[in-house]
Amino acid sequence: MTGCCVIGLQWGDEAKGKLVDLLAPRFDIVVRYQGGANAGHTVVDGGQTYKLHLIPSGILHAGIENVIAPGVVINPATILDEIDGLVARGVPVPERLRISERAHLVMPWHILEDVILNSQKVGGESIGTTNRGIGPCYRDKVGRTQAIRVGDLVAADRDERIRAVATAKSNWLAGLGATAEDLATIEPERVAALCGEWGTRLKPMITDTTERLLDACEAGSDLLFEGAQGALLDIDHGTYPFVTSSNSSGVGVSAGSGVPGRWIESVIGVCKAYSTRVGGGPFPTELTCATGDRIRELGREFGTTTGRPRRCGWFDAVAVRYTARLSGATHLSLMMMDVLSHFEELKICVAYELDGRLIRRLPSSAEEVRRCIPVYETFEGWNEPVDDATKESDFPSLAIEYVRNIERLVGVPVGILSVGPDRRQTIFTANAPPLPEPVVAG
Secondary structure: OOEEEEEEOOOOOOOHHHHHHHHHHHOOEEEEOOEOOOOOEEEEEOOEEEEEOOOOOOOOOOOOEEEEOOOEEEOHHHHHHHHHHHHHOOOOHHHHEEEEOOOEEOOHHHHHHHHHHHOOOEOOEOOOOOOOOHHHHHHHHHHOOOOOEHHHHHOOOHHHHHHHHHHHHHHHHHHOOOOHHHHHOOOHHHHHHHHHHHHHHHHHHEEOHHHHHHHHHHOOOOEEEEOOOOHHHOOOOOOOOOOOOOOOOHHHHHHHHOOOHHHEEEEEEEEEOOEEEOOOOOOOOEOOOHHHHHHHHHHOOEOOOOOOEOEEEOEEHHHHHHHHHHHOOOEEEEEOOOHHHHOOEEEEEEEEEEOOEEEOOOOOOHHHHHHOEEEEEEEEOOOOOOOOOOOHHHOOHHHHHHHHHHHHHHOOOEEEEEOOOEOOOEEEOOOOOOOOOOOOOO
């Protein structure tokens, strides 16, 4: 094996961070390749909880290189706070982390833009961004003329370039109604000084990660790619416009990391045993009732980044089949099985009714998805705790039946089952993906 991807197949928050942390000791390099600090990956180890936003989830393991690739957008203040917090807890981040000089920077003006633009409605509903400046940063990346990259922090003409962009952004934001207090935070001299501080601290970690990863592939190193958000939020293939600003499905791995697809041999699609979504947008199986509230309470369904309560619903096999195909999933990792232990009856969406027609595909129009009425198959719940299970045979027969039905409906084998937040509460099934032997101690 050279490359293995871990990709969320729903609307994010599928517990990808836990899985990457668990698998990391089997790989030489862990690569984060898209998204920004709008992602929130929670890792629990030995009773200690770590919340990661930009730093790859392999950072807790000694001997593993962690790479932030060009497709990620980085808020320097956020990543430095994250580094400081981990170092204070004994994690030597600077020794383990490499940051692409090609990655783009989320600057203070991007956050102001995000707040202003997010107040605008789409069809009467907010897109629901995290106000972390991600979308405006990606827009400037594509626009090119006002983009700032990590390499610019250590470039000889840094201050001149930063001042010019800051001046242009100040004028533009003033026209959008930014307050004098807001504009003071992006005053050109102030931002130039900040960039000098950021560059000094980050310089030892900045490198050409594209060259590094290609060299690693040719040398036979094993790479683990960590996706952020979820495939249903993909800018091109998700429930647009209620999506993120990057390719969060499997199609974004090569573009974001610089590693061609021929080096990627397996894709683990991560999904919860039910469905959740944060922010606006269509959600066919959403439960706005006591059952949805109970799933939220049992699953601790509140955003890692924002703390917002997640919308909860039954498993949507139509949507997950779509994203599994889109991402080239070879195996599924089914998370949060312990949450469903508390229900006498379970449902899985197997089709939609759209304007009187039965369909088994996810429409490309968000408005059509919004009109979709879920068609369910109903299953008897197992009503037994599974959080102490250590192997597949420990599961009640009804729980195994539920898993087999997801395999049937999605068309991909379930290779991993999760029954709790700790890395030890993870079970590899008989259909587990092929993985390298562990190379470092956990």
